[in-house]
Amino acid sequence: MSGSKVVGIALVAVMLGVWAVRSFVIGGEDAATEATVTTTGATSDQSDQASSAGDSPAPQPVVAAGDLAGIPVGYPSTDDGAATAAVNWVASFPTIVRMGPIRLDDTLNTLLSESRAASGSDEVIADYFTLIDELGPDFASRIWIESPLQFDVTETAGATASVAVWSMLVTGDAEDGDVEAIWRTHRISLVWERNDWRIDDITINEGPTPAPNALSLPSPSSEFVTVDEWQPAVFAGTISRIDD
Template structure:
């Protein structure tokens, strides 16, 4: 799935190369349909972020200071135990807490639930600073209109047609703090994920994507909350040869494998 705003570019879906023996190449119309849906998602979030006048957090190290490399090994700090609805809360007021919050929030921002009008408000209230909720909820409601959902093959409630399963699941690969103070932080989250509709007659097959989401966080209400966010494509690795699973296998995997709560 692709997000973007005035700060960044777009994300493109990359189709996995088929395994050996190679099946017939996907028709150009199918490819255009897949890329078209991703472009729609980019446009929707760009619309949601339009007019955002917030500025990223600044770091005492100066604008030209390189970001510090951090180990991907476990730090030993326990994950948060609190939740705001379905969204983890109660992150530590330090760089590690900001990274953990950003990873969790990235997952929620690109979830299938945010396309559902009856779930969107709860997600927005769980993620964003209180003074940003009304504005961002209105923008997302406008971006994820009935017409937009129609183009994804979803009904007005954000549900796929009978026999179909809409998939939008993101997995953070790593996080990086690019600016930090005790009151604000800017965190980049490198993500991969699977997005599309699983079903025999789907015109929007499930594909994978790689993107980096940047979240400007603010310490408010004794927790990290999102002030603004944006997304750009990549970094994306070279795809290995794999035989793509059929629609039923993808739908079953999404239903049987639960998602994770992320904490650094």
Template sequence: MSLGDEHDGFGGVGGSGQTRTRLPEGNSGDVYGGARRPVRSSRSLITVVGVVVLLIAAIAFANRGGGDPADAAPSAGTPGEQAPTAATGVRPVKEKNGAIPTGFARDEQGAQSAATNYAVTLGSDGMFKKTGRHQIVDTVYTPDAAKRLKTPQDEAYSAEFLKRLGLDAEGNPPAGNTFVSRTIPVGAKVESYDGDTAKVSVWYTGLIGMSGPDSTDPVSTTWMTWTFDLRWTNNDWKIADDSQTNGPAPVPGDVTASTADEISKAVEEFGGFTYAR
């Protein structure tokens, strides 16, 4: 991560499925499919519901994840190949350091999951408070990288910079306002992998800004790609270096922007995710 670059909204420091449609059968002109199907008896309905419940339970059990080779799925995200967007493979994380997922698998899937979850953590509002930022940096970076980054980051997150965002010197928003900083991954890909190191790029959209009645910096979106150089350190993937580039960015939609109250309420009610590959 380059500290010399201008600080962006997230700190700057720090396959495909198809939908099949069933057409109406028969030659009738009835757009709902012609003759009505017979009504199922209550006994048949109970049987169907029972099968569905058992199926859901079986899927949940199979996806619990564990250390057995049978629990692993084929590797996703092989360099140069398309990868499904749905979560695949072993359970992504076995433990957490506070709210930060840790304990990723030592394979390509684990590297992708680590990079994606670290992007979420590094793009959170926790980075705007010194104590939280140091905890995050110590957790997701290698010891050498963490030691190298802390002082420059503290200088970058200066009181003057925080003031421009509408925060006080401690990183707190004014009363009645909600500061929003979130990274929402769209996808990840493995650039390279050799077992001890991995380069993973995470394409994401982000939310950044102040939501409040008097805000002069309303919450807006950004599109960027965050590339992480990961190293297997202390039985987990850690960031040795990282960088960001703008885009790819889609054409903005025509959805009407929500009010500050709606944004604040959404941020409070909708929690984040632990991401798998």
């Protein structure tokens, strides 16, 4: 892989962290109407039956109620809901990086907290075109797979939560060159606003990075293209629907 492509990969890893806490502030209202955001929980009939039987309601699984542009949304206002929102956000990195600037703007205006959605515009636009300069206009067609591996709820306080997510980003040219793995840790702050967990702040740091297995040979990019079309494993059981 050329030096410019390596620089570009590092750049996109940083930029998506920056994009996560800024938005273009152009027409967020349309995006808000696209997402159906409802929290999960027992129905009234289920609650009545549990009460009449003298039993406590059974714990409900943490499931996103829907999606916005392919990103799961609509979590319960619990610590588990915040953790699931953070993990699914990280797994949604490939969806985000493949958006155009206008769709990215609309999406982030809904997913971010009000304070974060109200900041930044010129810098994000400049970042987007810098990314095109580094990776070329076809950067969205690259292989992009982000796999959350471990998470830790580091802090909760009522309507706020902080979650650390360790993940592996796999990226490379779909037809030529090596596909590389980048290990990184996302530290995500969330706030409960507008009936859902919203992203309020993100920092992304490299590592911890394991040493590669000397006996394992790199796979051809065609094998990664195949798995790039699969759904993130962490979405299994945590979303009620994802529209194609």
